[in-house]
Amino acid sequence: MAHLTEKARGTAPAAPAPPRPVPAPRRARLRRGVTPWLFLLAPLALLVTFTYAPIVNMVAYSFTDWDGVSPELRFTGPGNYTEIFTREDLFQVFFVSGYYLAASAVQIVAALYFATVLSFNVRFRNFFKGVLFFPYLINGVAIGFVFLYFFQDGGTLDSVLGLFGADPDHAWLGDPVSANTSLAGVSVWRYLGLNFVLFLGAIQSIPGELYEAAELDGANRWQQFRHIIAPGIKPVLTLTVILSVSGSLSAFEIPYIMTGGATGTETFVIQTVKLAFQFNKTGLASAAAVVLLLIILLVTWVQRRLVPDERVDLV
Amino acid sequence: MNRRTDHRTNGPATRRATLALAAATLLLAACTGTGGSTEGADAKAPDDPSRVSGTITVLTVRTDLVQDGTMDRYAAAFNKTYPKVKVEFQALTNYESEIKIRMNTENYGDVLLIPAVIEKDDYPKFFASLGSREERREKYRFTDFTTVDGKVYGQSPVGVAPGFVYNKRVWKEAGITEWPTTPDEFLAALKAVKSRTDAIPYYTNFAAQWPLTSWTYVNGSVSCDTGATTKLAEGNPWAEGADLRVADTLLHDIVAQGLAEKDPTTTNWEASKTRLAKGEIATQWLGTWAVVQFRDAARKAGVNPDDIGFMPFPAQVDGTFCAVVAPDYNQAVNIHSDHKEAARAWIDWFTDKSGYVEDNLAISPLRDAPLPEVLKPYEEEGVQLIEVDDARGAEVKRIDNESEVGIYKPDYRQDLVDLARGARDGDLDGFLDDLGRRWTETQKSLGS
Numbered sequence: 001m002a003h004l005t006e007k008a009r010g011t012a013p014a015a016p017a018p019p020r021p022v023p024a025p026r027r028a029r030l031r032r033g034v035t036p037w038l039f040l041l042a043p044l045a046l047l048v049t050f051t052y053a054p055i056v057n058m059v060a061y062s063f064t065d066w067d068g069v070s071p072e073l074r075f076t077g078p079g080n081y082t083e084i085f086t087r088e089d090l091f092q093v094f095f096v097s098g099y100y101l102a103a104s105a106v107q108i109v110a111a112l113y114f115a116t117v118l119s120f121n122v123r124f125r126n127f128f129k130g131v132l133f134f135p136y137l138i139n140g141v142a143i144g145f146v147f148l149y150f151f152q153d154g155g156t157l158d159s160v161l162g163l164f165g166a167d168p169d170h171a172w173l174g175d176p177v178s179a180n181t182s183l184a185g186v187s188v189w190r191y192l193g194l195n196f197v198l199f200l201g202a203i204q205s206i207p208g209e210l211y212e213a214a215e216l217d218g219a220n221r222w223q224q225f226r227h228i229i230a231p232g233i234k235p236v237l238t239l240t241v242i243l244s245v246s247g248s249l250s251a252f253e254i255p256y257i258m259t260g261g262a263t264g265t266e267t268f269v270i271q272t273v274k275l276a277f278q279f280n281k282t283g284l285a286s287a288a289a290v291v292l293l294l295i296i297l298l299v300t301w302v303q304r305r306l307v308p309d310e311r312v313d314l315v
Numbered sequence: 316m317n318r319r320t321d322h323r324t325n326g327p328a329t330r331r332a333t334l335a336l337a338a339a340t341l342l343l344a345a346c347t348g349t350g351g352s353t354e355g356a357d358a359k360a361p362d363d364p365s366r367v368s369g370t371i372t373v374l375t376v377r378t379d380l381v382q383d384g385t386m387d388r389y390a391a392a393f394n395k396t397y398p399k400v401k402v403e404f405q406a407l408t409n410y411e412s413e414i415k416i417r418m419n420t421e422n423y424g425d426v427l428l429i430p431a432v433i434e435k436d437d438y439p440k441f442f443a444s445l446g447s448r449e450e451r452r453e454k455y456r457f458t459d460f461t462t463v464d465g466k467v468y469g470q471s472p473v474g475v476a477p478g479f480v481y482n483k484r485v486w487k488e489a490g491i492t493e494w495p496t497t498p499d500e501f502l503a504a505l506k507a508v509k510s511r512t513d514a515i516p517y518y519t520n521f522a523a524q525w526p527l528t529s530w531t532y533v534n535g536s537v538s539c540d541t542g543a544t545t546k547l548a549e550g551n552p553w554a555e556g557a558d559l560r561v562a563d564t565l566l567h568d569i570v571a572q573g574l575a576e577k578d579p580t581t582t583n584w585e586a587s588k589t590r591l592a593k594g595e596i597a598t599q600w601l602g603t604w605a606v607v608q609f610r611d612a613a614r615k616a617g618v619n620p621d622d623i624g625f626m627p628f629p630a631q632v633d634g635t636f637c638a639v640v641a642p643d644y645n646q647a648v649n650i651h652s653d654h655k656e657a658a659r660a661w662i663d664w665f666t667d668k669s670g671y672v673e674d675n676l677a678i679s680p681l682r683d684a685p686l687p688e689v690l691k692p693y694e695e696e697g698v699q700l701i702e703v704d705d706a707r708g709a710e711v712k713r714i715d716n717e718s719e720v721g722i723y724k725p726d727y728r729q730d731l732v733d734l735a736r737g738a739r740d741g742d743l744d745g746f747l748d749d750l751g752r753r754w755t756e757t758q759k760s761l762g763s
Contacts, residue, residue: 067716069418069432071440148522153578173580175738260524262729263580263738277412278724279716280432 055293062286068276073283080287090288096180096267100251103184104244107192112237114192115199116225129200136193144257147186151258176264183255183265190254191247195240202233238307245303246296268292358443358648358659368399369654371425371661374407374414376644381406389669396664400657421651425658428644429461429469431723435709438468442647443655445470445662455666456680457642460705469645472666473604473677476638476690476700477532480605481598482591483624485514489597494626494636494696498565501629505574505598514597517569518587521579521732524725529601531722532639533562535703536628539637548707548714548758552722553751559722560747561630563731566600567743570735579732588612592623604643606689607676625689627698636698640678710761718757720750 062080066073084090114132118125135143150156151172161168173179206228214224230237252269255261261270269292276285361367373386380386381404390402405424407413414430417423418441433441444466445451451467452458461469486492489508495501505516520526535543537558546552552559569575576582576596590596592613599605603625610620627636646665648658665671672679676687678700686694693700715722727750733739734746 067432067434069415069430070434070437148581152581155581171578171580174578174736179580259522259580260725260729262521262524262726263733274726275719277415278721278726279719281716 058286059290061283062290064283066282067280068282069280076283080284081291083284084287084291090271093266093268093271094249096255096265097248097251099180099184100187100248100267101245103188104248107188107195108237108240108244110188111192111195111199111240115196115203116229119200119203119229120221129196132196133193135190136197138190140190140253141257143186143190144254147182147254148258151182173259173263173265179259179263179265183258186254186258187251195244198236198240199233202236203229206232238303242300242303245299249296249299250292356443356650356655358445358652358655358662360446360663361656361660364396364660365398367397367657367660369657370401370403371652371654371657372403372405373661374405374410374424374427376407376410376428378406378408385674389665389671392669393661393664396668397657397660400654400660402661421649423649423651425649425652425654426646426661427649429647431712434713435461435463438463438647439466439650441650442468443650443652443659444468445648445659454682456640456682456702457645460642460708461645461647469647470662470666471642471645471680472669472671473643473675474640474680475602475604475643475677476640477529477536477600477602478628478638479598479626480591480601480609481624481626482514482594482596482622484619484622485512485594485597486624488512495629496631496636498561498568498629501565502568502572502574505569506572508597509574512594512597514594515576515590516574517576517598518582518591518596519566519570519575519579519732520582520584520587520599521729522582523584524729526584526599526601527725527728527732528723530562530566530728531559532602532641533628534558535639535701536637537561537630539632539635539699539701541701541704543639543703544705544711545707547722548710551751551755553747553754562628563728563747564743565629566728567731567735570732575732575736579736589616592616592618592620594618594622603677603687603689604675607674625692627693636693636696638693638698638700639703640700641703642680643677714754714757714761717761718753720754720757 061073063075063077064073065076065079114128118128118132122128152158153171157172158168158170170178172182210228211224214228219227250269251267252273255265255267256270256273259265261267261274266274268288272285272288272292275281275288375381375386377386386404390404393402394400410428411430411432414423414427415432418430418433429438429442438461446467448458448462448465448467451470455470456474457471458467460471461467485508486504489504489511491504491507495504508514508516534547534552535541535558540546540558543558546557547559551557553563554560570579587596587599588609589612591599592609593616606623606625609623613620613623627638630636646662648655648662652658666680671677672684673687676689678687678690679685686700690698690700712723714720715724721727730739731746734741734743
């Protein structure tokens with residue numbers, strides 16, 4: 001979201017600069033230079049304290065054998081990193097991310113579809129917008145518990161299917177494939193709304209005259225989408241894909257709350273949390289977190305390379 | 316999808332450089348260490364109760380007792396003897412992970428429960444001593460569990476013994492009146508429950524995770540060996556006939572033979588209490604501490620609380636059952652506390668005089684106290700209560716963490732249950748042998 005507002009502000013003229021025939025005195029110029037930083041002081045302090053300092057700390061811990069509480073910690077050099085890269089079991093969990101990646105593809109397509117449909121004049125438009133965005137507002141822990149009941153033996157899902165005459169009698173979280181699919185489904189349910197709102201915002205920033213012109217030229221809905229909407233929201237689309245990929249790699253709260261990583265649903269972050277808080281290997285877990293961060297940065301970089309963020313000019 | 320990363324990739328390079336610099340400066344300030352200046356302090360028992368004063372904070376896991384005012388009633392009774400001490404309680408829902416972070420500061424209450432994460436050798440750095448081993452062991456059980464260099468650092472207010480909580484009525488309906496004496500007899504009994512009643516014979520409580528860890532406390536019961544923990548430190552816990560292999564094999568067989576609940580992944584701990592009380596579930600492996608909660612659930616559900624029974628692990632040595640008695644969380648005094656005397660007074664009073672043991676039908680840590688009523692059947696059947704020697708306990712925990720096997724964690728038993736019901740590839744022998752291999756390899760690497 002921050003991304004969007006930043007963009008919007010960037011395109012608008014900063015401030016109507018009044019003509020200034022005489023150059024301002026040095027003092028005033030200096031003050032003008034300092035003023036923005038004064039405004040930034042509070043947010044920067046918060047950013048540094050709560051984002052950058054912990055990251056630097058984490059990197060520092062990743063070179064130690066700290067157990068998370070003992071006052072003594074030893075410097076182990078790159079030992080933790082060697083361990084991570086030599087133990088294949090630590091990377092096997094990335095297969096689970098595949099389920100979430102597949103789910104994000106579904107999620108993006110669905111969000112795009114709903115955003116397009118609801119950007120035109122549809123009856124009960126605002127109601128549907130609300131319905132789609134609502135799940136994103138619910139606390140992730142609550143969602144986890146709600147869906148535990150949903151997937152329970154004889155729970156909501158089974159009863160609903162029963163209404164349609166199907167009696168699957170299936171333990172939804174019972175085996176790895178169905179458990180991961182179910183969890184990824186919950187993830188889609190939860191984050192669809194956010195993607196949808198991002199797309200909707202982008203679509204609505206496309207000037208309305210374009211549609212009118214297109215309609216006059218006889219373009220149908222699909223052609224309008226293909227040639228106006230799709231290129232018009234390309235930056236947001238790229239951003240969403242990047243966020244989805246990094247989100248899939250670092251999926252955490254839904255599987256953690258619902259299964260705790262049992263039955264083959266362990267993701268990389270769950271594994272890291274377990275290393276840190278269950279086996280008290282804070283050093284190793286920090287290294288794993290750093291590795292995940294690097295992987296996500298790498299994926300993002302590759303994506304930016306493949307799909308450069310060029311200016312879109314529709315008019 | 317899940318979003319955990321913030322996107323701030325668009326800032327100009329100069330700004331990023333400034334931030335990095337600022338972050339680096341802040342890090343220098345942020346690096347902290349726990350000072351060890353107070354190491355070796357003692358929390359002495361006060362001579363004159365009326366003169367001890369101060370406000371102490373007591374950390375506990377009993378959220379329920381803090382909320383329903385039971386803890387405040389204990390505090391009020393305590394104030395009759397120690398009028399000038401004010402006791403405040405803090406109940407932590409997720410004790411282990413919350414206390415771990417707090418213990419990086421000096422502010423972790425005056426009285427707290429010794430968390431599992433603290434290495435035994437580090438006790439003198441975090442807790443004030445309660446006295447020497449010699450003077451305390453005369454009066455109290457479990458002193459060895461918190462002894463470092465001859466000094467004791469904690470005292471558990473209750474002792475617990477693991478066992479099967481079962482519904483007597485259901486077992487009787489199934490025609491079983493005697494406790495099974497071998498794992499095979501136990502499986503046969505569960506089969507009888509399955510065929511003759513509507514109850515789920517055994518409930519794993521898989522989703523709540525921690526109930527699975529209680530299977531580790533079988534250790535000592537099978538072999539009736541007080542040196543069981545030392546064996547864990549020295550040998551392979553999954554060797555043929557070893558206690559943990561017997562326990563894990565039984566758990567595996569229960570699930571593999573379809574004697575557990577149909578869908579373990581969506582079990583519900585709170586609901587399981589009522590269901591067992593009502594007879595929808597026949598058996599669960601837990602501990603003496605659970606009996607009170609299950610009887611409460613029975614009362615609330617309007618069924619007979621006396622149906623809740625308790626039985627030992629189905630294994631006998633020379634015709635006798637053995638049950639291991641172990642301490643619950645040990646209470647200790649924060650070494651940084653300003654009111655160590657008051658804190659010590661609380662621990663002594665809570666252990667000796669509060670009635671907490673009786674309220675929980677638990678085994679008293681006082682050597683001369685009688686057994687709780689829950690264990691009456693144990694006395695009648697001549698079950699031998701043993702206390703496992705914990706001298707090598709710290710080493711076992713270190714091997715456990717280092718090998719990431721997790722005998723005190725739920726993960727490998729969740730995998731075991733998955734294996735047993737076919738949600739995971741492999742066979743039992745391969746699985747247990749792999750655990751044993753990881754365990755013994757870590758033993759070697761730590762020993763060298």
